[in-house]
Amino acid sequence: MRIDPEHVAEGEVVLIAGPTASGKTQLALDLAEGFQARGRTAMVVNADAMQVYRDLLVLTARPRPSEMRNLEHRLFGHVDAAERYSVGRWLAEVQGLLAEAREDGAAAIFVGGTGLYLKALTEGLSPIPDIVPEIRDEVRARAEREGRDAMLRWLEALDPQAARAVKPGDTQRAVRAVEVKLSTGRSIMDWQSEPREPALVSEAQRFILLPQRETVYRAIDQRFGAMIDEGALEEVEALMARELATDLPAMKAIGVRPLSAYLRGEIALADAIERGKAESRRYAKRQLTWLRHQCGAGWCELHT
CATH class of the missing domain: 1.10.20.140 (Histone, subunit A)
Incomplete structure (x- = not known):
């Protein structure tokens, strides 16, 4: 499955949404590479609330440098786990990126599965003040x-x-x-x-991946098992060593709690892995439900 870059105008914004393990990152990279092959420029912009954390490379399946294909990536792994990142801060950073993309005539390809980010980008954000x-x-x-x-x-x-x-x-x-x-x-x-703050993106090509639930679940199980070999335990161990507050967003990332329990000697590794897989499956189910109900007119559905 691919999106033909010839159908995307120069300087246009593209949104690619989908549940975890659905292949949306691959789709975004293929599109950006297609631009590059035609002498056009594009930036891949993260729209996943957990992939912003530099401490969570493995557990969030964030693209590694070797997987980025020398393409420009923005807002990936740029926030420390001790910070409470918010959709408001993300929108502020995105505003600057969109201005840069327009100036350069580059396509901005947003990819992620965090519904609140996508909704705020396209519909604006409720003007709720910062919490004390x-x-x-x-x-x-x-x-x-x-x-x-x-x-x-x-x-x-x-x-x-x-x-x-x-x-x-x-x-x-x-x-x-x-x-x-x-x-x-x-x-x-x-x-x-209340009236929302103005949306940053009103016109964009919008694609939503809607794979069969069983297909996503199989991909999740395979990927979470592979994460252990790729350093997920070491990643969680490093987080634990920092003794961060447990209510921080990064500490609630999928897999952190069960793997932490294993590292503390509370459960077996096999149980921790199964709990991590179950967490991921529940999250994917919630994402699919949200995407099917919230992404309506203007979104091109890609069924896999």
């Missing part, structure tokens, strides 16, 4: 300590409207809604109804 750091730390520490049911009960008491919109078990959304209510005094639902 002390509130954020308090809420996330409590979530870690008390678990998802306690967070949902807390949200129900603070903001019943937002609580009704959170699906059972979606701790991340519950935590976010609590943080917003405590920090701003307003419901996250009110903020989301």
